[in-house]
Amino acid sequence: MPMYPRFRTCCAIGLVALAALGCEPAAERSLPDAADTETPDATETAATTDAPAASTPAAAQSADPYNEASPAMSLIPRRVFFGNPDKVGLQISPDGKQLSYLAPLDGVLNVWVAPRDDLAAARPVTHDKHRGVRSFSWAFTNRHILYSQDKDGDENWRVYAIDLETDEAEDITPGSDRSEPAGEGDTAVPAPPVTARIVGISHRTPEEILIAVNANDPRWHEIYRVNILDGTSQMIQANEGFRNFTVDEDYQVRFAAKYLPDGSIQYYQPTGEAAAGVGFSEWDEFLRVDKDDTANTGLAGFDKTGRVLYMFDSRGRDTGALTSLNLDTGETQVIAADPRTDVGAIKSHPTENTIQAVVFNYERRERKIFDPEVAKDVEILEALHDGEMGIADYTLDDRQWIIVYYDADGPARYYHFDRDTKEATFLFVNQQDLEGLPLVPMHSVVIEARDGLPLVSYYSLPREADPEGTGRAAKPVPLVLMVHGGPWSRDTWGYDAMHQLLANRGYAVLSVNFRGSTGFGKKFMNAGNHEWAGKMHDDLLDAVEWAIEEGITKRDQVAIMGGSYGGYATLVGLTFTPDVFACGVDIVGPSNLVTLFETIPPYWASGLPMFKTRVGDHTTPEGRAELERRSPLTHVEKIRRPLLIGQGANDPRVKQSEADQIVEAMKRHDIPVTYALFPDEGHGFARPENRLAFYAVMEQFLARHLGGKAEPIGDAFEGSSIEILAGRESIEQVEAKP
Incomplete structure (x- = not known):
């Protein structure tokens, strides 16, 4: 389960190739006070190849762009789905006087700032010319914007601060040489390679933030206190082997954690005095979380006094509940729990740290509200628009909210809400081009796996198969099974650009939360342990059988597609x-699980016990043999259906070698493959030019082998770094088909 640190951050966009462009609203932002330097558990991956079809493929169909005269039969240009949004990731400054968001500047996403009551006066405050800014946050000074940037997807993140009074950007990454300020060149150039991340932003210390960086040892992140006015920094906690630290709003290190060899997590509490420039060096054991609970149990933050610890906790129950632990008396209390799903997003008061509301998400988001005034305001807002409502941001006094409504078949709508006057003011939609288009609903369904496990799933049907949007197919159509990455993540209901693109091309689309997905309790999560290419795959097959039985598709008309896992x-x-x-x-998918784990980034080393628990142990002969058995590369000669692979050359999680080795193996077995490499991308395709290029190839590929419609490639490669390293002739043949 993810931690919920108290940062004003916009979610990253475009990091995973199959994610919809733009920030999904961070509704009900998280608990304050717990800054977590945790290393990511999941490996997001992707790759593409092409093998011979078992039967004669249907001819690819080209069509003109969207025609209002015949919307049901026309193609919506893919740029509408995968180009840049108009505006996204709206935030409000802590004092409520300014708004900020991401929007294109000369075709590249940058941060814009405007007076709260005058969006027309917005101005860009970053000037990236290459990859774009994908996440940012306000500092509590109200005059600084903080953001991170890497180089071409290498995930060597550096942190920058922009002074809105001078519009100057400074690299404030501590513990290493500085790079050029972002915006002076085509992109910020990190030197040397470190990965830094903001782990603390507190209203109690507006001019300072906490940054974790692995400058001294690439395996371990140490915490620095950084002055954003002058860029000076001081280490407050060295790291000699901890996975992460938890700090409070006063920037005091309260806990540290590490994985134990058996996959459990041990939390430690510091003892003695913290040495200047080093931090604590002595620790007492505080709490041990068994390996079966690690995905659903963790520290979430503190109350205002710092003496009550909030936790996500599945110990003694199946699903992760929001609980509190009094650090003085040892008393525990369950605040919110749901027997079907883990607790999700949390809304707390920004300075009082009282719990105001929590969200649970089984099939759809459900909110449990504790604060009566918040309940009244939510009631007003839910009556304003039919879409799912979320609180995307709020001021330090909690009297102004940024509200977002999102639908599965339309753009996100942003409002400003004044809690004193109860006035909601419409601001903008994230993408005007989506208005009025023949988009389709997303339907939820719980599919029963062969062993009875419930699989919460989502599907979309093309209009020609379901003109009324009821979720019942009038005729079978080709189906694309979309498999989410992670695998320790989940699919949710909402607008999904890939669902909409494929449905517009005539395909049904099915997304399945297979066992091992997060959010459904520890039994469901742990049921995926050591089941890669096993029961996790069986769940996908069972979902396909459901779609066939429901008349959605035919047995010979199903494609499989996904990024990362x-x-x-x-x-x-x-x-x-x-x-x-x-x-x-x-x-960006791994082809060999042994080489995957042998080439992970050094700062993931602390998570290896988790990988061994959930996937397999590549350090023992028996474990390596089992991982090899579950690796597609081992069985490459069995491929007899077309395969397309897409890969970023700078991917630090799933190296280019994962794609290269299966492509070479297919060539040795005379199996055709189409392989697209992007030299300026990492774990997914962040640049819109690259997304559009790859999805142009994908459209032609699916049209040829599955029989749907496709927009011609046209000028889709313009501005992209795409290199077709194998199978170019198949793309040309497809494009040439009538």
């Missing part, structure tokens, strides 16, 4: 079950 699942589908899928699209 979803890319791995695609390769598994074409090697372990070579006759099930008509074709596959793999984006």
Whole structure:
């Protein structure tokens, strides 16, 4: 389960190739006070290849762009789905006087700032000319914007502060040489390679933030206190082997954690005095979380006094509840729990730290509210618009909210809400081009796996199969099974650009929360342990059977597609079950689990016990043999259906070698493959030019092998770094088809 640190951050966009462009609203932002330097658990991956079809493929159909005269039969240009949004990630300054958001500047996403009551006066405050800014936050000074940038997807993140009074940007990454300020060149150039992240922003110390950086040892992040006015910094906690630290609003280190060899997590409490420039060196054991609970249990923050610890806790229950622990008396209390799903987003008062509301998400988001005034305001706001409502941001006094409404079949709508006057003012939609288009609903369904496990799933049907949007198919159509990455993440209801693109091209789309997905309790999560290419894949097959039985598709008209773990699942589908899928699209997916774990970034080393618990142990002969058995590369000769692979050359999680080695193996077995490499991308495609290029290839690929419609490639490669390293002839043949 993810931690919920108290940062004003916009979620990253475009990091995973199959994610919809733009920030999904961070509704009900998280608990304050717990800054977490945790290393990511999940490996997002993707790759693409192409093998011979078992039967004669349908001819690719080209069509003119969207025609209002015949909307149901026309193609919506892919740029509408995967180009830049108009505005996204709206935030409000802590004092409520300014708004900020991401929007294009000369075709590249940058941060813009405007007076709260005059959006027309917005101005860009970053000037990235290459990759774009994908996340940012306000400092509590109200005059600084903080953001991070890497180089071409290498995830060597550096932190920058922009002074809004001078519009000057400064690299404030501590513990290493500075790079040029972002915006002076085409992109910020990090030197040397470190990965830094903001882990603390407190209203109690407006001019200082906490940054974790692995400058001294690439395996471990140490915490620095950084002055954003002059860029000076001081280490407050060295790291000799901890996975993460938890700090409070006063920037005091309160806990540290590390994985134990058996996969459990041990939390420690510092003892003695903190040495200047070093921090604590002596620790007492505080809490041990068994390996079965680690995904659903963790520290979430503190109350205003700092003596009550909030936790996500699945110990003694199946799902993760929000609980409190009095650090003086040891008394525990369950604040909110749901027997079906783990607690999700939390809304707390920004200075009082009282719990105001929590969100649970089984099939759809459900809110439990504790604050009566918040309940009244939410009631007003839910009556304003039919879409799902979320609180995307709020001021330090909590009297002004940024509200977002989002639908599965339309753009997100942003409002400013004054809690004193109860006035909601419409600001903008994130993408005007989506208005009035023939988009389709997303439907939820719980599919029963062969062993009875409930699989919360989401599907979309093309208009020609379901003109009324009821969720019942009038006729079977080709289906694309979309497999999410992680695998320790989940699919949710809402607008999904890939669902909409594929539905517009005539495909049904099905997304399945297979076992091992997060949010559904520890039994569901742990049911995926050591089941890569096993029961996790069986769940996908069971979902396909459901779609066939429901008349949504036919057995020979199903493709599999995904990024990261979803890319791995695609390769598994074409090697372990070579006759099930008509074709596959793999984006940054690992092909060999042994080489995957041997090449992870050094700062993921602390998470290796977790990987061994959940996937397998690559350090023992028995474990390596089992991982090899579950690796698609081992069974490459079984591929007999077309495969497309897409890969970023700078991917630090799933290296380019994962794609290269399966492409080379397919060539040795005379199996055709289409392989697209992007030299300026990492774990997914962040630049819109690259997204549009790859999805242009994908459209033609699916149209040829699955029979749907496709927008011609046209000028989709313009401005992209795409290199077709294998299978170019198949793309040209597809494009040439009538």
